[in-house]
Amino acid sequence: MGADIVLWMIALLIILILMGVHITVALGVTSALGVYLMMGSFDVAMSIIGTTAYEAIRKDVFAVIPLFVLMGDLVGRSGAARDLYRICDRLLRRIPGRLAVATVAGNAVFAAVTGVSIAAAATFSRIAYPEMRKLGYRQTFALGAVAGSACLGMLIPPSVLMIVWAILTEMSVGALFMAGIVPGVLLAVMFALYCVVAVKLDPSIAPPATDNNLADMSAAERRSEAIGGLGIGALVMLVIGGIWGGLFTPTEAAGFGVLGALVIGLVKGMRWSQIIDAIYNAGRTTAPIMILLVTATMYSRLLALGGAVNAIKAMLLGTGLGPIALMMMMGGIWLVLGMLIDSVSIILLTVPIFAPLAIQLGYDPLAFAIFGILIIEAGLLTPPFGLLVYTVKASVPDRAVSLAMIFRGSMPYWILIVVAAAMVLFVPGLANWLPQMMR
Template sequence: MTVATLSIILFVLLFAFLGSGLWVALSLLGVGMAAMALFTDAPLGLVMATTIWGNGNSWALAALPLFVWMGEILFRSRLSEDMFTGLSPWMNRLPGRLLHVNIFGCGIFAAVSGSSAATAATIGKLSIPELSKRGYPEKMVIGTLAGSATLGLLIPPSIILIVYGVATEQSIARLFVAGIVPGILLVTLFVGYVAIWGMLNRDLLPDEGERFPLREKLRRARRLLPVMGLIAGVIGSIYAGIASPTDAAAVGVVLALVLSWASGSLNWQSFSEGLMGAMVTSCMIAFILAGASFLTVAMGFTGIPRLLAEWIGSLQLSTYTLLAALTVFFVIMGCFLDGISVVVLTTSVIMPMVQKVGIDPLWFGIFVVIVVEMSQITPPVGFNLFVLQSLTGRNILTVARAALPFFLLMLLALAIIVAVPQVVTFLPEAM
């Protein structure tokens, strides 16, 4: 049986499992079991047991539930209210005015949650009613939220970067650091677009006539200090080499609990709900990783990744052609699967191809995350679209149209990091 036939059989089997509504983790395990049982002579049970245990018993993976818990704690605190209060006096005189609060608020919350959906829900719950009440165009309110919330996947501590690091055996600390400049680049592009739109559409924006003296701006900005301190403590300790990502995550949880308690929003209900939410999310991700790790090993036994890599090499594709093809592939996959599933599902096949043409796996991790960000605002299964649909009551196509300019801005950011790879690699190389 040729590698093409074998690949098609397994691919059809995978989509049959997913199309039937079977959990992603069970679908991955099922395809791996089929590949091992039908196309190899390896002992299925022994390989499955040792692979799942070996990949689950990872100290690097311990950072994941801790960062998820930190985000859950802050999601239930007064953080979003404090951010709006602290940011709005500084934004109301800029072109685009308080629309910028969505961008900077999402950027700040992304740096402490690591989750795109949590960022959209947290900032959206506060800003959508406030901006709608002031008369801001609904399309821009939804668009800025949809685009900016995806920063939760890129700005460290990013859950998906932890998953990619574990799946590809890359340094999570270096991946975190590599995501900082691209994250700032995306924020800059979003702010620039909103500012230009604001200058061209002054008549569509409400008059924010209230002026704040500098003393009042500084007084309100003090409400940003706790969360900025948390970000500096978590990311700064990793960058300085003082703490590993897992150590920093543990400190982040403690600081998040302290901040929540100090704000008066920590009680037994919020604590237990946050812990339960973190446990459910972490178990889901761990289960998917277990299935993906077994599928990766099963693919190794069948020889498919090696043969595909050799085939790609024989085509003599340029690096840019391969990256363009992978961009389309990941966006299409992201139309039907969540970002974490896309990453763990494809790494076993994609990475040999990527390494064959000499692409840096560290740089490729940031590339993948930006493409997955794009898929989060692509119908029919863009997770951020569903979150904003529930918050606004608009249909998903209306939300998708509002998010389209930000999809194109992410595509521009992708082109920039391809043309100038040092945007991603400069900080990790300086560590």
């Protein structure tokens, strides 16, 4: 009976989301109603839901999300991201399509301090796209480089998606962070190689760049650029190196990361008002995520009480489909959901069901997590409603840009993300090699 109630609640949840009800409200309503129908008592249901919410939010790992978001916001507002981009551009000056490659490289490093693809897309839409267009880069090629490489923000740690995935599955945040490094670097290399090959095949899409020379900059500008670029590098080493070396827990690393980002911002000349704005913005970004996590924990408790996970697993396994076919089914669901709702919501809705099934099918939990995050990020580029594409459209300082241009430009990156996901699924060592070395 419990499993039947949960299945009805999942159906109601889907209906509410399709009707436009906010996912937080939909999760809360269906969880409360489902627990009430199973318990038969309103007071008991409210007690279970209240205890679940309290136990969920009191975990110290929840502090990681606002801290890493604040760290990325401070770095972005300080101008260090622009410094990083220009340094990458200068270092890659002999490479065809160097500004596109610099965008990929800049996003890869920026991903290690922001953890949010949307933030990366908004930042580099304002920094990289105007530079590429000024030098004659084709619009679709420039837009694709910005939108596609922004996906690295959710794969290269610290990543908000990894933190949420770890909380839901009770995995180690640090291990999941380490699992994302090799696939993240591999995907960044694949993106960069695509840019080079595309320019080699059609040089007209990216004319050779001739500017951004140190000689054209004043001593103060060179000093400021060095502080920003090297500061981000030091921040990455502090956060990722501290976790890797066992010096910090992820929560502690996030705290030190905020302090480091604040120092960079102050040295770069950030004003007190800008720092306060960054704190407010981090709160506005993370508050909805925290509420989502509370309602998602209630949803997970509903699934556990009703035994729905086992029922759904039995139903899917009873279809007679092999493990690969079931993985493709999960991937297809993630791609469709990626067109409609944000990445965190997708994880909250599906991972409590998909993760146990994948483990039962014999897949490595770390490799499956990276596979899932890659596919979910690909969904953000999937037509016609890819949310990352809309972010780029809203952020680029060029009103002539259309959604069709961004979708066309980002399609090669979409293909590469799916290829990388398949590689992780079939070669799990790409994800679990680094975590195993840390043990």
